[in-house]
Amino acid sequence: MATPPDDGNGFLSKERIIAAPGFNRWLVPPAALAIHLCIGMAYGFSVFWLPLSKALGIKEPIKCAADVGFLQELFTTTCDWKVSTLGWMYTLFFVLLGSSAALWGGWLERAGPRKAGVISALCWCGGMLISALGVYLHQFWMLLVGSGFIGGIGLGLGYISPVSTLIKWFPDKRGMATGMAIMGFGGGAMIGSPLAAELMKIFASDTNVGVMQTFVSMALVYFVFMMGGALSYRVPPSGWTPDDWTPPPAQANNTMITQDHVHVSKVWGIPQFWLVWLVLCMNVSAGIGVIGMSSPMLQEVFGGNLIGVAKKFTELDKTQLSAIAGVAAGFTALLSLFNIGGRFFWASLSDKLGRKLTYVVFFVLGGILYFSIPASASAGSKTLFVASFCIILSMYGGGFATVPAYLADLFGTQMVGAIHGRLLTAWATAGILGPVVVNYMRDYQIGLGIPRDQVYNQTMYILVGMLVIGLICNFLIRPVDKKYFMTPAELAEEKRLAHDKAVASDVGIGTMTMHETNPALVWMAWAAVGIPLAWGVYRTMLSVAKFF
Known part of the structure; x- marks a missing residue:
């Protein structure tokens, strides 16, 4: 793709925003x-x-x-x-x-x-x-x-x-x-x-x-x-x-942090990119499917128990349905808080655990929680049900926030923004895959005559399968082969094109x-x-x- 012409030292140019000392x-x-x-x-x-x-x-x-x-x-x-x-x-x-x-x-x-x-x-x-x-x-x-x-x-x-x-x-x-x-x-x-x-x-x-x-x-x-x-x-x-900080050696603490840099034009042909792509796609597909069905699932699984009425969802009148819809709205708001908080919590924790281990936690813990939801629902345990969804949504948000650092560890920092942009095609794919699987499975189960409080059980097990795929892909990720990194001359040229300068006075x-x-x-x-x-x-x- 053609690059827009350089605007020299214009107000919006990159040279103008090189930070001064201090x-x-x-x-x-x-x-x-x-x-x-x-x-x-x-x-x-x-x-x-x-x-x-x-x-x-x-x-x-x-x-x-x-x-x-x-x-x-x-x-x-x-x-x-x-x-x-x-x-x-x-x-x-x-x-x-x-x-x-x-x-x-x-x-x-x-x-x-x-x-x-x-x-x-x-x-x-x-x-x-x-x-x-x-x-x-x-x-x-x-x-x-x-x-x-x-x-x-x-x-x-x-x-x-x-x-x-x-x-x-x-x-x-x-x-x-x-x-x-x-x-x-x-x-x-x-x-x-x-x-x-x-x-x-x-x-x-x-x-x-x-x-x-x-x-x-x-x-x-x-x-x-x-x-x-x-x-x-x-x-x-x-x-x-930063002052008093030195880059860690490659692969320290299993984080696979490289000191070299991959050009964005090469990432389509690198296996690690596609493995991370699948890792993100599976994590987001499972999470976005849950987001889409969390409110109706809570209402259909627990029915009148949400407002202290011993009736199933299909037995409630219009006033009672309106009341449990208000409860479900509160549940959705609670999930949004965990989605947001998880983005900061898990991404920050990944600095300690390493990106690969953090995703292992997402897939293993997430898989256990998805698998447990049908049991907690059938037992009528709202506490376990809600707690599981809150943790799941925190890891859904955490997956988005952790993946840019994962890319920087694997492919270097020079073009990580561009590489992250290409990886977001996994999000677009997941945005279709997750809701389609969940919605069609729900309709299929209802069509079979399965009670509404049980129509999500099979869906949960399918989402567990997605997380297993993501876990396998994550385990397969290894340090990027040296042949994919830019040579010193290529890196120098890219820095020139990117207007990287040692100090602002250079421009x-x-x-x-x-x-x-x-x-x-x-x-x-x-x-x-x-x-x-x-x-x-x-x-x-x-x-x-x-x-x-």
């Missing part, structure tokens, strides 16, 4: 979080589905005629969109995330995180504005183009924009650093969903459901945060290491003097992302309280 590396994680917390709202877009499904009818949906198919829904202005049609935006988000990260990951390494972050902000927020216009004109194709395609590209670039930079700033804490950023992507919906719900209440009227105004408002707020994050990115000078920006970062600036940066995150946790805890 720069505090703890300013970089909040910059990454500012972007990830915004694009993470992709997980929470379902909050718009019901209001959009009655955008014309306001109180009740105006249903389309039976002969109106999906293509007609793209352009109709006389009837409301179905929720199933709106769901295509969610699908496009993650297909475009994976594909755009794979396509432009190599360019990102050379252009730098600032330029990628700015483009991500323009795409994600601009896509929301186009979607707002689509809501106003009632043209669904504009929502697909705006948030689906353009926004999806912004997702991909924003997701991988900080990976390489964080790993280079934190060679001593690779897992923790990437865990912090990717935790933000998991937490984006935790902030965005309640914010969107509040804004829609404010903007809703007798003639408007408030979605258009909410899109515009959120796009403007997100643009400020994302631009602030993008412009705050700094990259370390080439060869920089004519001026003589850099020692200037310690003001600690107050670090605290302000963390407060800017920490306060919204704390608010999101608080709102989520209110939902969790319904469960208990």
Whole structure:
């Protein structure tokens, strides 16, 4: 793929963001979080589905005629969109995330995180504005183009924009650093969903459901945060290491950390890449399948016991069904907290255990928990059931957060962001594989007449099988053969193309003097992302309280 022309020492160029001596590396994680917390709202877009499904009818949906198919829904202005049609935006988000990260990951390494972050902000927020216009004109194709395609590209670039930079700033804490950023992507919906719900209440009227105004408002707020994050990115000078830290020898503590670097153009032909690809795909397939069915599974397995009524799910009346749905919403909120917390916890722990052993824990412990769920369900043990799901979801999030460090260990840090972008095609695959297996198995079991509280048993065993495949692939991962690494001359050329410099003055920006970062600036940066995150946790805890 052709590389965009070099913009010299322009404002967005990588040379402009080489850190001066004395720069505090703890300013970089909040910059990454500012972007990830915004694009993470992709997980929470379902909050718009019901209001959009009655955008014309306001109180009740105006249903389309039976002969109106999906293509007609793209352009109709006389009837409301179905929720199933709106769901295509969610699908496009993650297909475009994976594909755009794979396509432009190599360019990102050379252009730098600032330029990628700015483009991500323009795409994600601009896509929301186009979607707002689509809501106003009632043209669904504009929502697909705006948030689906353009926004999806912004997702991909924003997701991988900080990976390489964080790993280079934190060679001593690779897992923790990437865990912090990717935790933000998991937490984006935790902030965005309640914010969107509040804004829609404010903007809703007798003639408007408030979605258009909410899109515009959120796009403007997100643009400020994302631009602030993008412009705050700094990259370390080439060869920089923290004080009093030396790189560990290769294969120390079974982490298989290499000191060499693989070019992204070679990874498709390296066995270890495909093994890590399958490791991520299996872990995510199992986890994403559980996320999709956690709420209905809890309701169908425990039925009236969730509200102290000794009845099965099919025996409950409408009021009782509504009550257990509220309990299940609290359960889903609880899982989201473990998904987010697991991203930081497991990724940080992988710095101690090593990436390979961490994934062994994911697959072995996860397999045991999946296998135990049918038994805890049949025994009526809500505590074991809920605890199993919470740990499973923590490892689902932990898998996302640990894999960039795994790649850096195996393939080096020079092009890890680009390699991570290509690996995200495993996520796109898992996003189809996991839900399809779970949903079709559920329908098949119901079709056989199996009681609803037992229809998930076989599914759990299939997910265990996926984890066994992932475990085998993880065991097969070995250090990358020397023949795949760049030679010193190739590495020097790649560093030249990537504008890696020893100091910022190498590119004519001026003589850099020692200037310690003001600690107050670090605290302000963390407060800017920490306060919204704390608010999101608080709102989520209110939902969790319904469960208990």
